[in-house]
Amino acid sequence: MAEVAFILVAKASEKLELLVYKEFSLAWGFKNDLKKLERTMSIIREVLLDAQNKQASDRLLRLWLGQLNDILYDAEDLLEEIEYQALRKQVVATYGSTFTKVRHLFSSSMTRAFPFKLAHKIKAIRERLDEIAADKDQFNLTIIHGDAHIMRPLRDPTHSFVHPSTVIGRYKDKENIINLLMHPDGSKNVNVISIVGLGGLGKTTLAKLVYNDGRVLETFQLRMWVCVSEDFSVARLIKEILKSARCTIDPDWSVDTLQTELRQQLRDKKFLLVLDDVWNEDRNKWIELRDLLIGGSEGSKIIVTTRSNLVAFVMSTDFTYNLQGLSQHDCLSLFVKCAFKEGEEKQHPNLLEIGNQIVRKCKGVPLAVRTLGSLLYSKVNEWEWEFVRDNEIWRLEQKESDILPALKLSYDQMPIHLKRCFAFCSLFPKDYEFYSYHLIRLWMANGLILETSINKNQELEDVGYLYINELLSRSFFQDIEKEIPSMPFYTFQMHDLIHDLAISVAQGECSVVDLDNKDIVGTVHHVSFSKMGQEVPKCLDKLLNVHTVIPTIDFQPLPLSLAEACILRFKYLRVLDLSFSSFEVLPKSISTLKHLRYLDLNNNARIKLLPNSICKLHKLQTLLLGGCMSLERLPKDVSNMIGLRSLIVTTKYTCLLENGSMNSLRYLVVFQCPRLDVLFQGMDGCLTNLWTLTINQCASLTSLSLSIKHLTALKNLYIVQCPNLSLRGEEDNQALKPSLRNLTILNLPKLEALPQWLQGSVNTLQHLCIVGCVNFTALPEWLPTLKSLHTLEIINCPKLSSLPKGTNHLTTLKKVVIEGCPELERVQREMQIGSSALNRSYERSYLMRKQELLQRKKMILRHLQ
Structure with missing residues (x-):
């Protein structure tokens, strides 16, 4: 509980520090109240680390923390409301027509009633927070600064002997x-x-x-x-x-x-x-x-x-x-030693079969096997064994030396900012394959990535990757697979026991809901739905302030009745996943979700139009419209979504974006747009912060010249399966040019040569990958001038017969793969390029199996869609 309070206070303090000094706080007359709220937050924050140390042994302290969290969530929602109104005012001032501005002037938000109501809410929150802050004195909490002094549970020392x-x-x-x-x-x-x-x-x-x-x-x-x-x-x-x-x-x-x-x-x-x-x-x-x-x-x-x-x-x-887990055979042998007296297992073949099923839950972890085996020692009733088999490990009573308490030591050791990120993962089912970019955007939407941890050269997404890497290093995630070396995209999973740990520490904060779930508590803020019918579960009536709504199973959408109920009931949603749904028309009421930051509409095959009112979602960071094959076009006021950072879109329209700025956009995927012939129109000087652009399966697209030249922040460009795109005639030497780090081109049959504007990346390009371009005949003569090139992959380009003169001077190259280029491979066997390590890399490329090459292409396609 203290972990939740600590993050909520940190987030609120960030917002208050900004809001106090905004001109509207003075104009609306609540600057002093915000300052007082900020002071009280600071007082509470100083004792939360001590509260974390003491909460396990003090029931009254846990109750106090629960009440504190309720108030902090209300305070967070209030500050979000203030932020939203400020953004709305900014949008109207920047993009609104004269009519819109006049209408806005006379709207209820700008009348005196709104600031008065807001000031009243701020005062009420401040008074509640002052009252609970005063109650902290009864717990004798001391001020602790930083994580260094967090008390860890004492552990029995180990010794060196084992038989x-x-x-x-x-x-x-x-x-x-x-x-x-x-x-x-x-x-x-x-x-x-x-x-x-x-x-x-x-x-x-x-x-x-x-x-x-x-x-x-x-x-x-x-x-x-x-x-x-x-x-x-x-x-x-x-x-x-x-x-x-x-x-x-x-x-x-x-x-x-x-x-x-x-x-x-x-x-x-x-x-x-x-x-x-x-x-x-x-x-x-x-x-x-x-x-x-x-x-x-x-x-x-x-x-x-x-x-x-x-x-x-x-x-x-x-x-x-x-170290890896034990085999199923070895685990069963260990289980038998722990659960049965010597030779007793032969008398109970039914129990042994149930035991084999129990052992599978342990996924090779010996301590888990010993824990469950010891729970069943001397028990011979089948129902007791079935109870252990059919229950999650986190629900079973355990001693301090058993598996879950042992794993919780790793959780206790984590920095506070990682604890809620880890707990959030409990919403997903066991064996779920996480995608790094997906999880990071969910964390961002819920404010779990603290802006105070960001330096001037970082973005929220960068810090999210640091969080994932830290959880990986602490063994909370496993089976990591970085599928494309040039892209910061990982897949990974959680061990079943770590998943049990996540559920145990997330109780009261995160919950999986199904029709049989009757014990859900009203404090839950993040829910995932499993095994749902068209009936809306009654347990939803208990939930007051839900921030996350997602389905738990891939490709299984939320029923329409449930989706509509969530939109109407939960007005403080940050995350809403409606992927694979069958909306023909998105409910207009979605525009009332003013705090929404993440909206997933991927693979809604029937939806034709989005209501223009969706553009009122000024805080939306992620909008996913991939696979919406019937979508006519984006709403006309999409540029009003000034917080949008990630956009994946499928549309039947001929132009993607028109006459807007979209300067918050960092990540754009254009996917399966058969009629698209121009990406951006009338957007010169816009998209100034776009990092990553993926263009996939756009059959009518013939040119990028009008689109690329203004994208000066572009670092990653991926172009896949665009049969009419040749990249010729894009030689505007006067235009601004991106400084790319990664360029992947896959299955462009009309590509014969790389465009000249790529020379603008001569000092930055690190990864160059060209795959399946059957008419690609020549690499540019300036290739040897690429000072930072680390990876060069040329696969299935049969007309490419030579490398430019001087390629052997590319000493920065660490990896080279040449496959499916018969003439070029012959030449390469006759020349030496770079260091001996590089030559070994070439030698490795000759030995690549066809199956491995096919798998490589599949991985690229999988992540670019």
Whole structure:
């Protein structure tokens, strides 16, 4: 609860800091109230970290935090209302006709009644917040600044002993680690090997197996085992290392004496040090300790076990061993040992079959297997086993040493800004394949990416990718696949146990709703719907302030009755997913969702027109209209959507955008527009912040010259399956030109050569990919002048027979793939280009299998649609 309050206060403080000094706050007469509200927010924020530390053991504090969250949500909605009115005024001033401005002048929003009502609401919120702020004193909360002092739950220290007969399924892993230990690296005296994996996966057990192996005993003169956990105090660790080395320590020794003794003990000895359960992400602390450990003889090793790849990176790991889960067979063997007395499983074949099904829920995590097996030990009633099988793990009672509490340690260790982003993922089903750009836009729409964490060279999307990378590094996401190297698009999944953790920490904030869901609470703000019929579930009556409405299953739309009910009931929606629905006409009432930031109408095959009133959604950041094959055109006032950052569109119209600015737009995908013959008309000097442009399956498009030349911020251009687009005749040397980083051209049969305007990217282009262009005959003579080119891919361009003179001087190239260009491949085998690493890259390209090439093309198409 404190995590939610912390983010809400941070967001509110950001808005208040801006709103207080806006001219309309003075004109409307509530500047002082906003200032007072800002002060109260600051007071509350200072004690929230302490509240987070104490909330687990104090029921009254949790109730107080729940009440605080309710008020903060109301305050957020109020500030959103103020922002919306300010944006509306800006839109009218910028784009409105004389008639529109006169009508706006006499509208109710600009009469005295509106500021009066708004001031009254601000005062009411401030008084409620003042009252609850005063109540905080009863909890003796202290002021804590920053994350560094957040208390972590104490954990039992580990030890180095394990009986090999009790360990199942780690023989191969043990051999792999021992093989690393036995091969010294002559460049260093001491090497670091990190074992990384999910909590409960068996990293410590594997380290114990290695530590006690006979070959290790013979190889290393000195072995030491230290359980590090959260306290990476260098002085403490020196003492623990010396103790493990069986040194007698005088309690009066200073840190200087301790470090001298440690270096003396390690000098000229080949040692093995295991640092178990490391969480430290402060590189300076590690360097301070490392400098005391490098005096050992050649071949000394340090094994680190950690849940975080970031920790492994910080500790200058020479080799990272990513530990995988156990096989189903090994998990079942472990389960039998935990759930049955020896030999008892033979007497209960039905229980054994249920146990096999239970084990599948554990997805290879030994601690989860032991947790569920121990729950069933000595139980012989089938219904008890079926209860465990049919319930989510997060619903089952567990001890502190069991799987969910163990995983929650990783959650507790996270920075607060990541906790709500992680909890939000509980809305999606198990085994869901997340797309990075999709998840980031959902986070953005709900304000989960804090603007205070953005520097002047970053955008919200950039910070979103940092959030995802951090969750990946902490093992909260897995099975990452970066499908196209030149694009920052990832797919990834959550382990089932991590999904259970997300559900457990998101209770009261996020919920999956179905017709049988009767225990939903009114505090839920983010809902996903599963297994819905046309009937609107009665539990919706409990929900008061919903911000997110999405379906949970791919390609299964919300029923129309439910979608319309959500539009009418939830006026503070930020996210609404109506993809794959069958609206013929979008309800006009959607324009009342003034706070909406994310609207997904993808694959609404029947919709023909959007009401122009949708353009009143001035805060909308993401509008998805891909696959709307019947859509006649975009609304005429679409340029009024001044907050729009991402647009995916399919339309039957001949021009995409006309006579507007759209200067907030960063990401534009034009997809399956068969009649489109011009992208932008009358928009010179507009789209000044567009980063990424994808043009896919636009059969009538013949030229980009009028569209590209003004896109000076364009970094990524992807052109796919446009049969009449040749890129010829686009040589306006006087025009402004984009500075591209990534250019992908796929299946353009009329492309013969690259356009001259691409020379404007001579200092910036990093990735160039040309695939399936059957008439492409020549790369430009200026190709060798591309100073930043990292990746060159030329696939299935059979008429391309040579590379420009001087291509061998492209020393920045790291990856080259040439396939399906017979004559060019022959030439390449006869010439040397770049470094030996580059030559190996060429050699690899010759060996690419056809199936791999086909898969590569599929991946590109998949992400550009």
